[in-house]
Amino acid sequence: KAGVTQTPRYLIKTRGQQVTLSCSPISGHRSVSWYQQTPGQGLQFLFEYFSETQRNKGNFPGRFSGRQFSNSRSEMNVSTLELGDSALYLCASSPATGYTGELFFGEGSRLTVL
Amino acid sequence: AQSVTQLDSHVSVSEGTPVLLRCNYSSSYSPSLFWYVQHPNKGLQLLLKYTSAATLVKGINGFEAEFKKSETSFHLTKPSAHMSDAAEYFCVVSDRYGGATNKLIFGTGTLLAVQP
Numbered sequence: 001k002a003g004v005t006q007t008p009r010y011l012i013k014t015r016g017q018q019v020t021l022s023c024s025p026i027s028g029h030r031s032v033s034w035y036q037q038t039p040g041q042g043l044q045f046l047f048e049y050f051s052e053t054q055r056n057k058g059n060f061p062g063r064f065s066g067r068q069f070s071n072s073r074s075e076m077n078v079s080t081l082e083l084g085d086s087a088l089y090l091c092a093s094s095p096a097t098g099y100t101g102e103l104f105f106g107e108g109s110r111l112t113v114l
Numbered sequence: 115a116q117s118v119t120q121l122d123s124h125v126s127v128s129e130g131t132p133v134l135l136r137c138n139y140s141s142s143y144s145p146s147l148f149w150y151v152q153h154p155n156k157g158l159q160l161l162l163k164y165t166s167a168a169t170l171v172k173g174i175n176g177f178e179a180e181f182k183k184s185e186t187s188f189h190l191t192k193p194s195a196h197m198s199d200a201a202e203y204f205c206v207v208s209d210r211y212g213g214a215t216n217k218l219i220f221g222t223g224t225l226l227a228v229q230p
Contacts, residue, residue, distance in 0.1 A: 031216055042220055045219070056216075090158065092157075092216075102148075103158075
């Protein structure tokens, strides 16, 4: 069974641009979560989607958004990029409809903002 | 609010010696606690989880953790370290205020080095 796949793995953008990251969950998993990892702030929850609905959101500005498609694939978008958005963005999927905390993570998309 | 504190940012052990990674938690009620591991340039992998069924939890690769309510601790141990254990380890608590979600609150991580 294929794991969680994130694309692109690496990207470089400049301030003010926008970026879209993609995540394909493990087949059959309907919950997709996104996390941001930086050296300064550590791992922080961005949002979670289940059956195309956002069911929880972290404390990030509105520039960070996401969506989930009917096949459970998810995208997140960051608009008007800032230097501080440079981070590893991790996607995770979960098979359960309810809460378990057992997440399967992808290898991440490393974003560098210049 | 839920939180976890990892007491050591770096731990170095020799191969074959025991590993102890310390974590304290704060929670208004019985928490769900986890340990995740991140190898260099890799995503995170679940090592083990505690959800009140048993206080001693066994995970993958010989790791285990003991939930101690009186000490609000959830320390991760392994009897004998292997070179492949070198990685960053995260103590994690679930944020349950939001209902049925997978919102996890991560500790700051402990980088484990294993010396030959």
